[in-house]
Amino acid sequence: LIRRATAGRRQPPSTLLGPGDDAAVVATPDGRVVATVDLLVQGVHFRLDWSTPEQVGRKAAAASLADLAAMGAEPSALLVGLACPPDTPIAVTDGLAAGLWSEAQRVGVGLVGGDVVAADAVTLAVTALGSLAGRDPVTRSGARPGDVVAVCGRLGWAAAGLAVLSRGTGIPAEPGVGAAHQVPEPPYPAGPAAAAAGATAMIDVSDGLLADLGHVAEASGVGIDLVRDAFEIPEQMRDAAAALGVDPYEWVLTGGDDHALAATFPDAVELPAEWRTVGTVTDGGGVTVDGRPHIGRPGWEHFS
Amino acid sequence: LIRRATAGRRQPPSTLLGPGDDAAVVATPDGRVVATVDLLVQGVHFRLDWSTPEQVGRKAAAASLADLAAMGAEPSALLVGLACPPDTPIAVTDGLAAGLWSEAQRVGVGLVGGDVVAADAVTLAVTALGSLAGRDPVTRSGARPGDVVAVCGRLGWAAAGLAVLSRGTGIPAEPGVGAAHQVPEPPYPAGPAAAAAGATAMIDVSDGLLADLGHVAEASGVGIDLVRDAFEIPEQMRDAAAALGVDPYEWVLTGGDDHALAATFPDAVELPAEWRTVGTVTDGGGVTVDGRPHIGRPGWEHFS
Numbered sequence: 001l002i003r004r005a006t007a008g009r010r011q012p013p014s015t016l017l018g019p020g021d022d023a024a025v026v027a028t029p030d031g032r033v034v035a036t037v038d039l040l041v042q043g044v045h046f047r048l049d050w051s052t053p054e055q056v057g058r059k060a061a062a063a064s065l066a067d068l069a070a071m072g073a074e075p076s077a078l079l080v081g082l083a084c085p086p087d088t089p090i091a092v093t094d095g096l097a098a099g100l101w102s103e104a105q106r107v108g109v110g111l112v113g114g115d116v117v118a119a120d121a122v123t124l125a126v127t128a129l130g131s132l133a134g135r136d137p138v139t140r141s142g143a144r145p146g147d148v149v150a151v152c153g154r155l156g157w158a159a160a161g162l163a164v165l166s167r168g169t170g171i172p173a174e175p176g177v178g179a180a181h182q183v184p185e186p187p188y189p190a191g192p193a194a195a196a197a198g199a200t201a202m203i204d205v206s207d208g209l210l211a212d213l214g215h216v217a218e219a220s221g222v223g224i225d226l227v228r229d230a231f232e233i234p235e236q237m238r239d240a241a242a243a244l245g246v247d248p249y250e251w252v253l254t255g256g257d258d259h260a261l262a263a264t265f266p267d268a269v270e271l272p273a274e275w276r277t278v279g280t281v282t283d284g285g286g287v288t289v290d291g292r293p294h295i296g297r298p299g300w301e302h303f304s
Numbered sequence: 305l306i307r308r309a310t311a312g313r314r315q316p317p318s319t320l321l322g323p324g325d326d327a328a329v330v331a332t333p334d335g336r337v338v339a340t341v342d343l344l345v346q347g348v349h350f351r352l353d354w355s356t357p358e359q360v361g362r363k364a365a366a367a368s369l370a371d372l373a374a375m376g377a378e379p380s381a382l383l384v385g386l387a388c389p390p391d392t393p394i395a396v397t398d399g400l401a402a403g404l405w406s407e408a409q410r411v412g413v414g415l416v417g418g419d420v421v422a423a424d425a426v427t428l429a430v431t432a433l434g435s436l437a438g439r440d441p442v443t444r445s446g447a448r449p450g451d452v453v454a455v456c457g458r459l460g461w462a463a464a465g466l467a468v469l470s471r472g473t474g475i476p477a478e479p480g481v482g483a484a485h486q487v488p489e490p491p492y493p494a495g496p497a498a499a500a501a502g503a504t505a506m507i508d509v510s511d512g513l514l515a516d517l518g519h520v521a522e523a524s525g526v527g528i529d530l531v532r533d534a535f536e537i538p539e540q541m542r543d544a545a546a547a548l549g550v551d552p553y554e555w556v557l558t559g560g561d562d563h564a565l566a567a568t569f570p571d572a573v574e575l576p577a578e579w580r581t582v583g584t585v586t587d588g589g590g591v592t593v594d595g596r597p598h599i600g601r602p603g604w605e606h607f608s
Contacts, residue, residue: 016336020523021443022374022508023340025436028332032320035416036327037341037431039385041423070326081343081385081429112339119345125385125429127341132329139325204326219324 004090005080005097011110014076024112026077026129033076034130034137036067042122050165053092055182056124057099063206064128065107066186066259070204072138072195073130075188077112078104080126083119096124107188135195143201143220143264149279150271152194152261153187154180155209156248159255160237163244177240186259193272194263202263208254210294213262213287220264223284225291226253230278253294308394309384309401315414318380328416330381330433337380338434338441340371346426354469357396359486360428361403367510368432369411370490370563374508376442376499377434379492381416382408384430387423400428411492439499447505447524447568453583454575456498456565457491458484459513460552463559464541467548481544490563497576498567506567512558514598517566517591524568527588529595530557534582557598 006019017025026033040046040060048056061078068075080100084093097111104111161181186204194202201220203212209226217224233241233248241248264281265271286293310323321329330337344350344364352360365382372379384404388397401415408415465485490508498506505524507516513530521528537545537552545552568585569575590597 017441017443021441021445022371022506023338023377023432023434023441025375025441026337026339028335028337031332031335033330033332033337033433034327035330035339035381035383035431035433036419037383037385037417037429038419039387039421039423039427039429041387041421043424044422067326071329073327077339079339079341079431081341083343083345083427113341115340115342117343117345118348119343119425119427120347121424123343123387123423123427125341125343125427125431127339127383127429127431128327129337129339130327137321137325137327137329139321202326 004094006111009101009110012108015110015112018110018112019114024077024079026112028131030132030134032132034068034071034073034132035127036064037125037127038063038067040124051182053095054099054102057096058103058183060124060126061100061103062184062186062259064126065103065188066204068128068130069186069188069191070202070261072135072192072202073132074192075107075109075128075130077109077129078126080111080114080124082114082116083123085120086118088122138195138199138202140201140203140216140219143216143222143281145222145281145283146267147200147264147281148267148277149224149226149262149264149281150275150277152190152275154185154258155205155231155260156237156251156255158184158257159251160240163246164240167244177236180258184257184259187261187274190261190272190274194261194275197265197272198269199263199265202261205256205258205260205262207256209262210253210287216264217285217287223282224279224287225282226279226287226289228290250296253289254296308398310415313405313414316412319414319416322414322416323418328381328383330416332435334436334438336436338372338375338377338436339431340368341429341431342367342371344428355486357399358403358406361400362407362487364428364430365404365407366488366490366563368430369407369492370508372432372434373490373492373495374506374565376439376496376503376506377436378496379411379413379432379434381413381433382430384415384418384428386418386420387427389424390422392426442499442503442506444505444507444520444523447520447526447585449526449585449587450571451504451568451585452571452581453528453530453566453568453585454579454581456494456579458489458562459509459535459564460541460555460559462488462561463555464544467550468544471548481540484562488561488563491565491578494565494576494578498565498579501569501576502573503567503569506565509560509562509564509566511560513566514557514591520568521589521591527586528583528591529586530583530591530593532594554600557593558600
């Protein structure tokens with residue numbers, strides 16, 4: 001399986017020793033490596049009747065690669081642990097591998113190693129390694145009162161897609177939101193760009209914007225106030241919300257899995273391309289919208 | 305869960321940014337990182353009625369740390385992905401974390417990051433990062449005819465322990481072999497020592513000595529002949545084998561999970577401490593014992 005997943009693939013120059021040995025060796029030019037691991041479990045994070053194996057592979061890689069971007073890091077390599085039932089069709093494992101490679105190649109890295117074991121449910125554990133290229137990491141704890149809060153990438157699309165898919169076939173998944181649940185499109189280069197521009201704190205929006213900005217507020221000891229009207233609701237999302245009778249701002253403010261980036265910047269900074277201001281950092285604590293607490297849950301809770 | 309698993313633990317100086325952010329940052333002084341991931345799945349690799357959660361945590365960390373040693377690398381950090389049922393008792397997750405930390409501290413590294421998600425079966429994905437300290441990695445492909453084959457660490461103990469545990473309570477697991485199934489004792493420092501001594505190829509014995517030396521033989525394009533009498537059978541193993549009516553050499557030659565190291569060295573090299581010669585590298589192909597093919601399966605096959 002590992003051989004099928006890696007044979008004939010081209011590794012970038014940073015892969016000093018690729019798959020096939022006990023471990024891989026990856027170049028880390030500035031003497032540091034940024035590392036993160038994310039798990040995706042069948043039935044919890046994906047369903048193989050809603051997503052193709054390739055989409056699942058891309059989604060798994062994206063979750064880890066977005067974590068690197070949120071530190072301001074550029075990706076260097078992926079390692080993948082795959083657990084799956086012994087009778088998993090080869091088309092499924094080939095599809096997962098193709099998706100992982102597809103997402104890796106979008107950011108110019110290789111799949112350098114992995115492990116494949118038997119289990120009842122398909123589970124992917126993706127480790128991403130990255131480089132800060134000499135910069136400091138952008139943590140969650142650097143936000144300061146007076147900073148602006150900005151976001152880059154899609155918000156609420158995956159949640160809208162999940163809602164549409166959960167309702168069954170009555171509502172067409174097209175155009176857009178269903179695909180957003182299947183494969184996120186994290187704005188990878190926006191992470192290092194924000195770091196270079198002087199971002200004071202940054203986080204990957206995986207659990208929901210309010211929940212994840214709550215982590216920034218707590219780690220930084222500040223409050224964050226968002227401006228509801230700063231969020232545009234795209235037409236596809238508005239249509240889906242109307243059809244399902246829900247408030248699309250719930251998706252935008254609390255939907256996870258899009259892997260947008262949220263960051264804080266000193267007020268004087270000119271935001272990098274595609275970042276948009278959505279709020280300000282305050283002296284208080286917690287996250288508010290137009291000065292008021294949000295009613296409802298702030299995002300996805302794995303064990304709720 | 306992540307906070308409970310990492311609060312109050314001391315990180316080594318190589319952990320530049322520890323748990324609590326989107327990713328960790330680890331020092332890689334020679335500009336390279338060695339990286340590997342291993343999965344352990346409940347019901348496949350461990351049973352929580354045969355092992356304590358702490359033993360499972362130690363075993364999971366050991367599997368990945370042994371892979372680093374087999375490259376000749378010294379460990380730098382661990383990352384852990386944990387999938388478990390939402391109703392998993394806190395004592396179990398605390399025990400897993402304690403075991404992971406215990407094994408990490410045996411080798412002087414920290415648990416720098418992780419992910420916790422819901423799933424039906426307890427699954428651990430342990431990523432280990434390491435340093436070659438300026439040396440070349442010792443791969444599987446460098447064995448040359450005329451080299452000696454040597455091993456370091458326990459062989460067959462975990463297999464004997466599994467056999468004893470599988471027979472139920474009729475035979476006491478003490479002394480030794482049952483514990484060897486529960487927690488391996490890889491000879492971590494023997495990996496970098498072998499690399500420094502000039503090992504030409506090395507591998508972690510996780511699937512069984514014959515199977516893993518088969519990987520070395522294939523990757524190096526050589527044959528390997530082992531000398532059966534070079535393997536000592538410890539008394540506890542001899543007793544367990546007699547009680548179960550099996551040949552203890554089967555455990556030694558085909559048992560996995562002890563994470564011994566096997567390596568090849570130029571004939572002129574003085575072997576580092578605790579390494580013992582068990583065979584020679586030949587011009588042929590495959591692995592033989594006393595010049596003859598081994599009858600039976602060479603080791604553990606995950607999908608057999």
